[in-house]
Amino acid sequence: MIVEVTGLRKAYGSTAVLDGIDLEVAEGSVFALLGPNGAGKTTTIRILSTLSRPDGGRLRVAGFDVVREPAEVRGAISVTGQYAAVDAEQTGRENLVMVGRLMHLGRPGAKARAAGLLERFDLVDAADRRVKTYSGGMRRRLDLAMSLVAAPKVIFLDEPTTGLDPASRTTMWDAIRDLVRTGTTIFLTTQYLEEADRLADRIMVLDKGKVAAQGTADDLKARVGGDRLDLRFTSAAALDIAAARLGGFTDHERLVLSVPSDGTATHLHTVLDDLRAAAVVPAQVSSHRPTLDDVFLALTAREGVPA
């Protein structure tokens, strides 16, 4: 395990931000910390990357103790925070060369590394422009490139796509997948289930400083019931016939029948064939995947509401 955490606690004043977190991340995998604002995601990343001190717990990253051997940990990791840590008044290339020189690659080494990363992150055309002229997506890519100058073993990404448009988000996801292919371990936080779903091998849901759930994306979705199909009919009679045939949950007001689904076309075909056999045809069919909201409602309702 390249990241091992047991009993992590952190409080600011009398407010517990992290209240006994245990987690493990396997080398070369992608681990996602999922949760709303204020869940403790950023604090966890800050502590694991030596930027903040824990109040308690045992933490090891890349084989080193985070509290006792911070210099060794820093040599093995890099962090890309929520706000792009780039100099707006330097060019993309200058930013990269600066980090290379701080990593003691030497001037030619730093320049060569910068050129390679500019190429890899599709920033060659903008390389010699000042960063203040970059779009949000370009800044994030440069930020990530700066984190890769030292070829770290573990990369911490704090909400890597928050605030990005859909196209930039896809580009960022591709960049992260490329990193995984080179064997780098990724520890990311996100507010989006979809992001965790697409990137992560394992997901931990954090809520108010505690672990609400963890497992693979499929495990989590199973806990909230998975995909569902919504079938809308034009009459209550048709709705009742369909419900009798398929089961599921009926909403008489909107004339909608919701049935559990595995999200496959085969299942959709089966449902429609069933309905055709019963001589009712839905006016509209839509497929719904569980959202982070569903996950949270399901998880917190289970714990929060007294039986």
Add this chain to the structure above:
Amino acid sequence: MSHAIADSMTMIGRSIRLGRRNVDTLIMSIVLPLLMMALFVYVFGGAINTGTGYINYVVPGIILLCTGYGAASTAMSVADDMNSGMIDRLRSMPIRSFAVLTGHVTASVARNALSTTIVVGAAVAMGFRPSASPLEWLAAAGLLLLYVLALSWLAAGLGAVAKSVESASALSFFMLFLPYLSSAFVPTHTMPPFLRGISEHQPITPVIETVRGLLTGTPVGDQGWIALAWSVGLLIASFVLAVALYRRRVND
């Protein structure tokens, strides 16, 4: 150790590059003192009796006014780094992140050296006639350098604790104000006793009196040693303070 020096050099290069490109800072640290000099020489100067051509009297004061502006922009640059993601990037790297302050302080000294040179050049064009020997020039430059270094470390320390660029600017306000409560623009004996007490017991007055004496031949007396003591003392105190404030800020 050699890494620490190399890291500092990298950060110095960065700060100088950023300073050169930040047009607001450049204007603030060069154009503003020139405007102030023109204002004092041509508008107020005629009404102020200093026993000499007013330009000869006021140049050291303008130079010290420059250092105040320079320090304020240093505090703001440091605050900008401390409140953006940059400090986290540097701290999560296996380097001594304190180099970020060293970079800003060195750039500050360089910027001040430039603005001082420009002010002196402009002053000569406006009729400033220094009588200093090369050695006296050197002594004046050395004292100013020491004072600027001390003030820059103080500014870096204030920038390190400031929660925003705006509050760094507010924290460094007294550096801009202090020259007015000194012998920079009027002789201190013209002030009411209370202000005179302040102006004669703050570092700017002896530094100004010494620079003025070295450049224009007015008597320096023991002001030279007092200025040196203030500057060295201030440098040590400011550096210790900057280290302490930086540590406090980054340990949470």
